[in-house]
Amino acid sequence: MLKVAIYGKGGIGKSTVTSNLAAAFASMGKKVIQIGCDPKADSTINLLGGEPLRPVMNYMREEDEEPETLEDISKEGFGGVLCIETGGPTPGLGCAGRGIIATFQLLEDLRLFETYQPDVVLYDVLGDVVCGGFAAPIREGYAEKVLIVTSGEKMALYAANNISSAVRNFEDRSYARVFGIVLNHRNVENETEKVQAFAQKSNIPIVGEIPRSDEIIRWEDQGKTVIEGDEDSEISRRFFDLAEMLLKAEEEE
């Protein structure tokens, strides 16, 4: 089972990358689960035709009890991708990190992996490894590979550096390893060179490159990933290439 966590600065395009990867894997015939681990709960919206999914934390808040079945908290989206959102507390209250831990425990209790038997699990995680809860997706038993999404913007690279340092610090805990950088272009001056320099310094390969394109925005406006909208486009090909690379690495392991 290929399990990948996607990290990166807020607003850098993690959900776009994750959803398109999920759609690419699904189009390749794989059984996929995408778990959004952001209190905003918008990770999977473009796999679901623009219709938001009821997050786990909303279920708990509104029903005041734990869900009994996976159907209560998940929905199948494009290509049969099983979509789950952890959601979070009311902004400014409670603890979002604890929400992620509680959701993961619940998914374990509901025997998500045993029941659904996925080939690929993608965790789309909020911005940075801010606390224990947000490191949960890279703990033993969860994701084994980390993708860091960044552009050439200074703050995006700063966040990418924080994430790679955090993951390295966890080495003695048998956590996930960084698989590579996904360069999501923002048309910053000398963008490729800047990210290449960071990649070289951090010794992390650039495994994917998504050109700046209105195509992504156009399909997302319709509640779709680019893969769903135009499987043959250049952007789609980039996601298919990355998906193939991840699968190949998993097979080789």
Add this chain to the structure above:
Amino acid sequence: MRGLRKYLTPFAPDQSGAVSVLFELGGIVVICDAGGCTGNVCGFDEPRWFEQKSAIFSAGLRDMDAILGRDDRLVAKLADAAEKVDAAFTAVIGTPVPAVIATDYLALRRMTEKKMNLPVLTVDTDGMELYDKGEEKAFLELFKTFAVEKYPVDEHKIGVLGMTPQDVSDLAAADKIRELFQRKYGQKAVCYCMGDGLEEVKKVSSVSKNIVVSPAALATAKYLEKTFGTAYEIYYPLVEDLLPEMDYTGKRILVVHQQVIAGSIRKELLKRGAKAIQTACWFMMKKELQADGDVILRDEDAYIELVQNGEFDIIFADECMDRMTPKFDGTFVNTRHFAVSGKLI
């Protein structure tokens, strides 16, 4: 109001149950708390604390440990304690603090194992569940860690799983069970976690069968059956001691206890001619042990309504519950449950 308590004291939480399972086994047991949970275990939830020696520690967490997630300090403390105490293993027991800051027990175990030459157990209790849930986790963790070797089966040896003071409410229960099996069947009864130590846990595959005396041990019995092929039965061997001599013929009876003891009392009462028996539990109820009408009690009102509407002739329950239903005019049989009253037989 749902959950409001006017009669009963709060029940022991899951971390107390986990500690009870490990109490006698010669390990360093560290409760991952600021001190209060350990105080509860030693002051209220573990009656053996006043009679027996056990290396129970509090991690002594402070605000900055929680904010900064300094579990490396805990590992250092554990390594230090292991040098000073002659222990067979180290166990880390979770409480609400590590649950809220998302302490990773698997990582903690890995880091601790690298620092010291002792087996490390971690139990991810969170203080939000009741004692039996913690026992269930600790029993499984204990046997999965130590029962790794397959020994030849001794037909004259049986195992008793699920013995803790919270469940059997009698510190002499293990001795009584050992004596009973020796006298009646010529068998040696091994009472895990009450009187029989870690060496017997390691040799659990040598017993001819296991007897499960509390629902918290059922998952472990299933694990041992799957791993070593050891069959199990579910009943409380001392049930006859809990039934006073009286005429039960045609009587409607309510039994409130932990599920296995309640079920054993039911079976015995039916043999003695009772007409209808309903059981109720404040704690976990396994579906496979449940009969029609058996209920989990969510709060005091649920119990009071059950008695008011049940037309029972006899109630078997801990004496502390007698005053909850002053209008009940049948016979109340005091059936001690330490987990409910904090009182022993």
